[in-house]
Amino acid sequence: MSTDIGVWIAALLTLGILSFLYKDNPFYKVAESIFIGVSAAYWFVYMIYNVIKPNLYENLQAGHWWYAPAGILGVMMLFRLIPKVGWLSRWAIAFMIGTGAGFNFILYLQSNVMKQMRGTLAPLNSLGNVIMIVGVVTGLIYFFFSAEHKGLLGGAAKVGIWFIMVSFGASFGYTVMARVSLLIGRMHFLFSDWLGLLH
């Protein structure tokens, strides 16, 4: 069994969180509150030392005054907490959304639309390609709401739903896989690092 106080704390907090599976209880509440508090504090300090200090403070100190508007916009974000001047935070949000959209728009279009469209225009020389093209076309038809889903359009939309359901199923399967992986990691920690029963 571990003699490391850190491992003991991590193990007891893990058990506290897992105890929720039985029912809500004070151990879970304590573990949850510690998690939220520690996370908030960790991110606060981390952001000051790894984002604000190197990206803003050090640049201003070096005389790079053109970083000042970014700092002012950052402060304006906090005005949200003061109802009287809360509207000022919208300017900062508008700036973020505008630059974000402009920065990403072309690249998103190229990488996630044009290249994917080109990837879909495959020759119908294999079963995989046929399934892919039928799936894409019928899936798009399902989201075509300018005409009533009747007749040929309705049939294609129904096929589209099946493809969408299969895709949701695959995503859900992967999600289950991910969650089980995390559970395995925690169980291994408890039986190996804490109890020393596994190597």
Place this chain on the structure above:
Amino acid sequence: MGFFQRMMVLDRRIVFVLIAVAVVTPLFIPFRLKMHPTPASRGLYDSVRRLPRGSTVIISGEYDPGTAPEIQPMMIGALKQCFRKGLKVILMGLWPQGPALEEQALQEVFQEREFKEMGLRYGQDYVNLGFKSGGGAVIQSMGTSIPVAFPTDMTGTPLGKLPLMEGVHNLSDVAFVLDFSAGDPGTPAWVMFAHDRFHVPMAAGCTAVSAPMLYPYLQTKQLSGLLGGLKGAADYEWLTKSPGKGMQYLPSQSVAHLVIVIFIILGNIAFFVTKRKGER
């Protein structure tokens, strides 16, 4: 009350206990599963294998301790493959915890005799640039100048003082990017900026949750390989002949999946049987 009616009102805690037993038992009674690496996993392995000796590779870590059980075995596998191949490794992260976990992975790799004997030196064979906030903007900046995006490494040493970085000015001087990501910013940003804009070939490893979103990049060859979740990690360990936690955890994963599948089938049968009885 019949079996199927009992199934319909089964206490969910019984399911939890059975899943826990399914996860823990293979850890104590390990068994080996026959490995069949997916083409996506093989793609990543082959891409790194084909790189010429001495090439520079960026390994970026966008994950945290919460997702480490899935991603850390991939990171360890990638470091081992790169070092065996004699590649120069630049570590970095777009998530704050990434570089620290990369350091842990390095320590784990260097505990093995094979890598200890290689005498790998920091600054010469590998560097860790640390974390930089900004996501895609950081990669964009690296496309123009890596020292502008990262003036110093993780320890505060200017990049100019690191021999490895001598010929590496921007992403064009990098032969390959390996991105291990658990979310955003992560692989999509690397694909958009490093691959599509600066034409650096790349492959990725991700959590199982993210895998369905990234598979389309394989079809379009924006990614040359993809490790999806624990299965991807185990595949990679098998391909690199370095069994680790991925292969150790995989039996637990398989048994847990089996239990879940059995419950789904039984639950559906119970639903239809009890529904039919109700109709009568």
